[in-house]
Amino acid sequence: MVSDKIILDHGSGGRSSQELIEKLFLPRFGNSLLNELNDSAVFELGGAKLAFTTDSFVVDPIFFPGGDIGSLAICGTVNDLSMRGARPSYLSVGFIIEEGFLIKELEQILFSMEKVAFEADIQIVTGDTKVVPKGAADKIFINTSGIGLVPANIDIAGQNARPGDAVLISGTIADHGITILSAREGLFLDSPLKSDASPLNHLVQKMLNTGSEIHVFRDPTRGGLATTLNEIAIQSQVAIDIYEEAIPINESVLAASEILGLDPLYMANEGKLIAIVPQSQAEAVLAAMRETPYGRQAALIGQVKEQNPGKVVMHTTIGGKRIIDMLTGEQLPRIC
Numbered sequence: 001m002v003s004d005k006i007i008l009d010h011g012s013g014g015r016s017s018q019e020l021i022e023k024l025f026l027p028r029f030g031n032s033l034l035n036e037l038n039d040s041a042v043f044e045l046g047g048a049k050l051a052f053t054t055d056s057f058v059v060d061p062i063f064f065p066g067g068d069i070g071s072l073a074i075c076g077t078v079n080d081l082s083m084r085g086a087r088p089s090y091l092s093v094g095f096i097i098e099e100g101f102l103i104k105e106l107e108q109i110l111f112s113m114e115k116v117a118f119e120a121d122i123q124i125v126t127g128d129t130k131v132v133p134k135g136a137a138d139k140i141f142i143n144t145s146g147i148g149l150v151p152a153n154i155d156i157a158g159q160n161a162r163p164g165d166a167v168l169i170s171g172t173i174a175d176h177g178i179t180i181l182s183a184r185e186g187l188f189l190d191s192p193l194k195s196d197a198s199p200l201n202h203l204v205q206k207m208l209n210t211g212s213e214i215h216v217f218r219d220p221t222r223g224g225l226a227t228t229l230n231e232i233a234i235q236s237q238v239a240i241d242i243y244e245e246a247i248p249i250n251e252s253v254l255a256a257s258e259i260l261g262l263d264p265l266y267m268a269n270e271g272k273l274i275a276i277v278p279q280s281q282a283e284a285v286l287a288a289m290r291e292t293p294y295g296r297q298a299a300l301i302g303q304v305k306e307q308n309p310g311k312v313v314m315h316t317t318i319g320g321k322r323i324i325d326m327l328t329g330e331q332l333p334r335i336c
Helices: 015-029 069-082 103-120 175-185 201-208 224-236 251-260 279-289
Strands: 041-045 048-057 087-098 123-132 140-149 165-169 216-218 239-243 274-278 299-305 312-315 321-323
Touching (some): 069 140, 087 103, 216 224, 224 239, 274 279
Parallel strands (some): 087 123
Antiparallel strands (some): 165 274, 239 299
């Protein structure tokens, strides 16, 4: 390990996070399911094919334009199940609440969770609540775990990208990351910035209903589009080329990124997915995506190649090329 202590960079979702997992966790807990490092573990139990996932949410601030820590928690877990082609069914929810937290704010968070769970058609069936002394936590932390059914004919995973595949994204990037930073620092108060936090299971189902052979789904959360594509390239041992001019981004997000000196490729998204599909089926999948509320701005942004496996290359708008590496360093802590 580069550091002898845990630092914020270890939670960024980038290279340091990967190092922590590979050097500390996998040697002790590693098995055939965990070692895949996918959004959810998929396994058979009692004749059923299931996806199972867990996540913790520590976002700061806990309320932000477009959502709050509660809606984010439901969306994040629903989406991790959906990225394996599962139909999310049941959730557990655990709360760690700081002494003195306002009941009215807890009620607001619970209302958001109820609303998103209803939209995603998923039930919260078990949970736990702990209260810690003031100063032992920052307001409220939420852990969620989820389980869903995976159709028998579905095999969607980060290691399944193939040379010749098309790379799709369901909409604009960096909305969540820039919104959180703006809310945290009180910036761009008159701008239309808004988190994209959304449950994607109905979008995923619409895509699966096309009958297309979808190889990979991933939601580019911590570390953003760039880090997620690198993870896929490494898992699948392929190269990925993307085209800067094809990547959708809201003008307000682009402007804020330029002012702050941040690269939107590395900013978190909480309501977008990457899909990698055979080139011949890309248009059918895109058409289906664009028929849904969370896929209207879907775009084809790149392709999978065989040469230079494990690398992501961006073709820039000025005609050049540059290597897109994993996130290195702590770009934006407490993002989800």
